[in-house]
Amino acid sequence: MLDRYFFEGNSIIHRLDPRVKVVLTVVFALGVAFSNSYLLIYFSIFYSLVIIFIAKIPVHIAFKRLLPLIIFLLLLWVFLPFSVKGKTIFEVGPLAITKDGVLYAYRITVKSVAILLLLIAFITTSDMVALFHALAHLKVPKKLIFLIFFTYRYIHVVWMEYQRIKNALAMRRFVPGTNLHTYKTVAHVVGMLMVRSYDRSERVYNAMLCRGFNGTFYMLDHFELKGFDIIFTAISIIIFSGVVWISANQIL
Known part of the structure; x- marks a missing residue:
């Protein structure tokens, strides 16, 4: 679930139209992902940090969201x-650290941090229902929206099911190790989770049919694009385009 520190604020960022947030996130993230300009990447990080500051998101809460990514990047x-082959800059026994390898790892690191900060700044400052509503307005396929929605809605249910199985194993004094018994037990746990998840999905589907679900979520409230949304979007895109132009022409 999204942390309440993120989407329960009352800043101008929280009040932005979710459609604006989704569009800006996609545009900026694609720009960062396909660009090799460090100026653009650094600008995206700075821009995201400014948005996070305006949204009054506590730094330690935002850092907690970055922590899993940092562990993976390590x-x-x-x-x-x-x-990665290239010019050797340092040798550790038979292993050689190359300049190209270090630069490649660094580029992946800063790009990943920039994109995740964009997600924290824009996506997590809206509740999930509003985001799914925004995706529907942006003509994202309904099946994809439903897939994301139900994954978000029931992922914690699967996690709770796993915790129950894990506690049951602990009560039977199961200690994981690198042996055949552990591998068989893990396989049984995965299989049990899949079976129970399928059974629950069938029950949820039948319950929704009983309530007249026809493949459409009807919303009581709809978005209204305001002047501030347009101004914020225009300024952000103009600045971003300017940075892209400067990077392309190697002015800085």
Whole structure:
């Protein structure tokens, strides 16, 4: 579930039209992902930090969202500097750290941080129902929206089911290890989770049919694009386009 510190604020960022947030996030994230300009990447990080500051999101809460990504990126730093061919800058026994490998790992790191900060700044400052509503207005396929919605809605249910199975194993004094018994037990747990998830999905589907669900979620409130939304979008895109132009022409 989204942390209440994120979407229960009353800042101008929280009051932005969710459609604006989704569009800006997609445009900026694609720009960062496909660009090799560090100026653009650094600007995106700075821009996201400014938005997070305006949204009054506590720094330690935002950092908690970055922590899993940082742990994953540390694994990349263990392998990439040694596995990419290029000019050797340091040797550790038979292994050589290359300049190209370090730059490649660094580029992936700053791009990943920039994109995740964009998500924290825009996506997490809206509640999930509003985001799904925004996706529907932006003509995203309904099936994809339903898939994301039900994944978000029931992922914690699957997690609770896993915790019950885990507690049952602990009561039977199961201790995981690197042996055949552990592998068989893990396989049984995965299989049990899949079966129970399927059974629950059938019950949810039948319950929705009984309530007349026809594949459409009807909303009582609809978005209204305001002047501030247009101004904010225009300024953001103009600044972003300017940075892209400067990067392309290598002015800085």
